[in-house]
Amino acid sequence: MIDINCFFGQFNKSESELSKIDDLQEMIKDGIKKIFVTSLKAVSYDAKKGNEEIIDFSGKYRDISPVMVFPIDLGVVGDVKYFLNNSTMLCRLSFREGNMVDQEDKTLNDFLKGYSDIGKGIIVQYSPEKHYLIKYLAKKYEKLSFILTDINYPQLRMSLGLFQNIKNIYMEISCFQLYRGLEYLIEKIGADKLIFGTNSPIYAYKSAILKLENAAISKENYKLISEANITRILGE
Amino acid sequence: MIVDGHAHVGNLFGINSDNKKFVETMDTYGIDKSCVSSAEAFYYSVEGNDLVANLMKEYPERIIGFCVPNPYKDPVKEIRRCIENGFKGIKLHPWLYECPLSSSYYIPIFKEAEENNMPILFHSGGSLSMPDFKYATPDMIFYVAESFPELNFIVGHMGLERWKEFIEKAIPFKNIYLDITMSMPYWDRINMAVDAVGAEHVTFGTDMTLIEPAISLGLIENSNITEEEKKLILGGNILRLLDMKEDN
Numbered sequence: 001m002i003d004i005n006c007f008f009g010q011f012n013k014s015e016s017e018l019s020k021i022d023d024l025q026e027m028i029k030d031g032i033k034k035i036f037v038t039s040l041k042a043v044s045y046d047a048k049k050g051n052e053e054i055i056d057f058s059g060k061y062r063d064i065s066p067v068m069v070f071p072i073d074l075g076v077v078g079d080v081k082y083f084l085n086n087s088t089m090l091c092r093l094s095f096r097e098g099n100m101v102d103q104e105d106k107t108l109n110d111f112l113k114g115y116s117d118i119g120k121g122i123i124v125q126y127s128p129e130k131h132y133l134i135k136y137l138a139k140k141y142e143k144l145s146f147i148l149t150d151i152n153y154p155q156l157r158m159s160l161g162l163f164q165n166i167k168n169i170y171m172e173i174s175c176f177q178l179y180r181g182l183e184y185l186i187e188k189i190g191a192d193k194l195i196f197g198t199n200s201p202i203y204a205y206k207s208a209i210l211k212l213e214n215a216a217i218s219k220e221n222y223k224l225i226s227e228a229n230i231t232r233i234l235g236e
Numbered sequence: 237m238i239v240d241g242h243a244h245v246g247n248l249f250g251i252n253s254d255n256k257k258f259v260e261t262m263d264t265y266g267i268d269k270s271c272v273s274s275a276e277a278f279y280y281s282v283e284g285n286d287l288v289a290n291l292m293k294e295y296p297e298r299i300i301g302f303c304v305p306n307p308y309k310d311p312v313k314e315i316r317r318c319i320e321n322g323f324k325g326i327k328l329h330p331w332l333y334e335c336p337l338s339s340s341y342y343i344p345i346f347k348e349a350e351e352n353n354m355p356i357l358f359h360s361g362g363s364l365s366m367p368d369f370k371y372a373t374p375d376m377i378f379y380v381a382e383s384f385p386e387l388n389f390i391v392g393h394m395g396l397e398r399w400k401e402f403i404e405k406a407i408p409f410k411n412i413y414l415d416i417t418m419s420m421p422y423w424d425r426i427n428m429a430v431d432a433v434g435a436e437h438v439t440f441g442t443d444m445t446l447i448e449p450a451i452s453l454g455l456i457e458n459s460n461i462t463e464e465e466k467k468l469i470l471g472g473n474i475l476r477l478l479d480m481k482e483d484n
């Protein structure tokens with residue numbers, strides 16, 4: 001299993017760390033062979049510092065890879081080149097809750113245009129407000145794979161068309177908790193569109209593992225969801 | 237022994253289940269017994285409760301029936317009918333009835349449950365897409381728990397998004413239990429609940445066939461509680477509330 005949706009560090013300056021290296025090592029012991037880690041600091045209050053820390057930290061561990069955060073609406077991006085120079089194969093677009101950007105936003109488009117030439121996948125938290133933005137960007141930057149997170153049953157009903165109609169949009173499954181949900185997703189959007197993730201440490205990672213391991217799905221589909229799809233996207 | 241304290245059969249928000257698949261899922265996850273209420277019964281009480289009665293007849297060792305009475309339609313009569321069919325608990329859904337938990341409509345239900353030593357499991361909050369607490373606020377829950385001190389109340393979903401508030405406020409009540417079922421398996425939820433109210437007041441549930449049982453089981457597995465505390469949460473507490481032993 002490869003986890004693409006794992007976080008590390010602390011949400012707020014005042015809070016203690018939500019996850020530590022021990023937690024990540026525990027996840028690896030429990031069968032996750034590679035973890036793509038995003039800095040909580042980078043998504044919540046200091047993108048540059050959080051990214052630097054996570055790149056530095058993950059360099060010490062063979063099984064941990066960094067996910068750079070591009071904080072599109074924090075108003076501090078400024079130097080797009082800086083983010084492109086420090087980008088990773090898998091990146092995350094970060095939006096503060098409730099804040100939106102226009103689809104023609106220059107900073108966002110400059111970044112995605114540059115990132116299309118060097119990156120492979122981009123993680124975006126799905127919300128109904130971002131539906132048309134995601135659709136627009138995925139069609140415009142078709143070399144990039146857009147991996148959408150935070151989709152449970154209600155959000156799936158709204159987003160279903162994106163997965164069915166746009167070839168470079170994928171779904172990370174840690175928030176989809178429906179009974180026999182993986183079977184349902186395979187039927188609706190196909191196993192080649194689904195990507196394993198844990199949303200740890202916000203969610204208990206064992207829930208994600210048990211959900212995949214106990215799903216009544218074929219070995220081929222298990223392999224696609226657990227690691228083959230993301231490996232293909234990243235060209236590894 | 238693992239006892240699922242919160243499960244459903246029938247058509248739940250468009251998701252269908254059948255009896256065989258239900259028990260197969262229990263087997264997949266090592267769940268020995270399930271406390272089951274009918275999703276249909278939220279709308280059609282008698283017909284829905286009969287679905288559970290059928291499941292109990294088919295799998296008598298595995299299924300514990302929870303009766304769903306309609307607070308507006310002779311609920312005591314339906315509870316008594318369910319008791320005759322072997323039901324052991326009551327499930328209420330104030331949000332779907334649009335009937336606040338503190339409403340006097342529930343008083344006959346609570347009195348009947350108290351008399352028959354049946355715990356009350358109730359849905360707290362609205363739904364994932366429509367969070368709505370006006371039908372089961374923390375204050376209402378504590379009001380009824382105080383008014384019926386001999387009756388045991390299980391807070392379904394631990395208060396959903398307001399789970400931290402429910403945990404804090406539930407501390408002084410000996411007759412309030414927190415059900416861990418939720419589609420958002422926040423890693424620290426079990427640890428916080430056990431720290432606050434003690435493992436004796438936390439019950440395991442899956443909310444199948446709406447939610448995959450992996451979600452709640454993974455939450456327990458990732459918690460830092462002791463093996464003894466796990467045993468209580470995974471089955472010991474609900475069996476105690478139902479006055480049942482592992483072998484009955």
